[in-house]
Amino acid sequence: MKIADEQIAAIQALGYTPDEARFLYVVASHSGYFLPRQFIAFSGASRGKWSHVLAEKIEKRGHATWREYPGIGGVYQLFSKRLYRVIDRENLRNCRPHSTEFIRTRLLLLDFVIANQAHEYLETEHDKLRFFCDELSIPKNALPAKAYEGASTPEPTLRYFVDKFPLFLDSSDGSSSPVVTMSYVDAGQARVTGFANHLNAYVPLFRSLGSFRFVYIAGSSIHFIPAEKCFSSLVSAALRASLSREVLRYFRLRSAWDRKEYGTLSADELEWLDQASQLYSGAQTESLYVAWQAGEIRERDLQKEFPDAGTGRRIEFRTYLVRA
Numbered sequence: 006m007k008i009a010d011e012q013i014a015a016i017q018a019l020g021y022t023p024d025e026a027r028f029l030y031v032v033a034s035h036s037g038y039f040l041p042r043q044f045i046a047f048s049g050a051s052r053g054k055w056s057h058v059l060a061e062k063i064e065k066r067g068h069a070t071w072r073e074y075p076g077i078g079g080v081y082q083l084f085s086k087r088l089y090r091v092i093d094r095e096n097l098r099n100c101r102p103h104s105t106e107f108i109r110t111r112l113l114l115l116d117f118v119i120a121n122q123a124h125e126y127l128e129t130e131h132d133k134l135r136f137f138c139d140e141l142s143i144p145k146n147a148l149p150a151k152a153y154e155g156a157s158t159p160e161p162t163l164r165y166f167v168d169k170f171p172l173f174l175d176s177s178d179g180s181s182s183p184v185v186t187m188s189y190v191d192a193g194q195a196r197v198t199g200f201a202n203h204l205n206a207y208v209p210l211f212r213s214l215g216s217f218r219f220v221y222i223a224g225s226s227i228h229f230i231p232a233e234k235c236f237s238s239l240v241s242a243a244l245r246a247s248l249s250r251e252v253l254r255y256f257r258l259r260s261a262w263d264r265k266e267y268g269t270l271s272a273d274e275l276e277w278l279d280q281a282s283q284l285y286s287g288a289q290t291e292s293l294y295v296a297w298q299a300g301e302i303r304e305r306d307l308q309k310e311f312p313d314a315g316t317g318r319r320i321e322f323r324t325y326l327v328r329a
Contacts, residue, residue, distance in 0.1 A: 006031075006122045015091040020066060024048040025059055029068075032083050033094050034128045035118050035171070036111035037103075039081050042329070043112075047119050074105050080112070094129070110192040116327045117171060117190070117222050124173035125183065133166050137210070146287055147209040168203065175218065184218045184321075189232075191223040197231045204239045205283040211240055212248070216319035222327060229324040236322045239280065244320060249307040252290065255281040256297050 008030055016026035028047045032039045044059060063069040068085035089095045103111075118126070127133045137143045145165070152161035166172065170190050174183035189203050200221070211217065219240070221232045258278045261269050270278070293310060296302045 006118075006124065006126060012092045016088065019068070019088060019091070020062060021059075025062070029063075029083065029088065030092055031118060032115065033089055033092060035126075035169075036115040037083055038108050038111045039083070039115060040078075040112060041081075043115055043119060046116075074108060077105065077109060077112070080108060106192060110190050113192050113222065113224055113327055114169075114171060114190045116329060117188075117325065120327070121171075123177060124171075124175055124186070126171065126173040130165050133172060137213075141214075143210065143213045146289075147213045149206040149210060171220075171222070184216070185214060186218040186220060188220040188222055188325075191221065191228055191232070193224065194228070197228055197235050200228075200232055201235050201239060201280075204236065205280060208240065208284045209287065211244060211320075218321040218323065220323045220325050222325045224327045224329065226324070226326055229326075232324065233322055241320050241322070244318060249304065249310070251281075252285060252293070252307055252310075253304055255285050255290075256294055259294065260298060 008027060012030060013023060013026045016029055017023060021029065025044075025048075028039075028044050031047070041060070060071075063081065063083075064071070066085075068088050069081045069083045071079055071081050073079050086095060127136055134145070134148075137148060138145060148165050149168075150163045150165050151167045152163055154161050168189075171186075171188045173186050175186045176183040178184070187207065189200055191197075191200065194200075219236060221229065221236070223229070255278070258270065258274055259282070262278060289310075293302065293307070297307075
């Protein structure tokens with residue numbers, strides 16, 4: 006984990022020690038919420054130091070507030086806009102109130118980051134856009150995005166990587182080329198439906214990467230097997246298959262749906278079409294679909310637009326159990 010000296014110094018100037026400043030920086034950048042035990046795990050401080058020093062500082066300075074949450078216990082929220090501002094994080098939503106599920110997810114996320122400090126994290130939207138667009142030359146329309154209605158402009162604002170799950174470069178294997186690693190944090194969901202939706206949003210980016218790793222992070226192993234099956238079905242199999250054939254299948258099923266020939270589609274085809282509609286929602290695919298319907302392009306033309314995605318690609322799925 007790389008933290009600029011000037012950002013640590015900026016938090017120290019608010020009255021904190023280097024260890025405290027480093028911890029608060031990580032909290033501000035990744036979660037916005039933290040537990041006393043997480044500071045202890047991060048710094049190796051004793052419980053006495055936590056209860057009598059840092060807690061007094063953050064509350065006295067008005068940088069954090071403490072609150073009890075059902076099923077979680079006492080949690081600190083780092084909400085000070087001034088603290089976020091001095092480290093250029095004032096646009097983060099971490100300083101706003103959130104649901105219990107969101108808080109539980111952020112605490113689990115923070116546990117992961119604390120236990121894996123050696124990685125080079127892409128912490129902000131700017132960091133991620135710079136890496137994928139500038140360094141890897143991946144177009145913005147391949148990145149996961151969400152549109153927000155603007156208060157002062159009629160046009161919606163696109164924000165990228167709004168989930169803010171850990172995204173980092175992993176050099177732990179000693180290779181000169183770190184592994185691009187994305188993740189999903191499961192804070193105790195009943196099913197893996199949310200994970201499937203998350204993967205669908207990321208598939209265009211997956212397709213643009215030569216190789217990558219994906220980590221499913223959870224506090225329980227109960228969903229590890231279903232999650233791996235979900236990843237294999239939605240990502241691994243699709244990326245290793247001929248992309249042009251996948252797109253052609255999408256065109257044929259969508260054409261039947263558009264013509265209202267619902268009876269010709271099986272339940273499995275309808276489910277696949279629903280997923281594919283999210284995967285192939287870009288402007289490029291839409292223009293190709295119009296041209297295909299008009300008979301202007303054929304399968305061999307699609308093969309040029311979508312070459313075999315499996316050649317030389319390395320895809321790795323891992324699970325990570327957080328032990329609090």
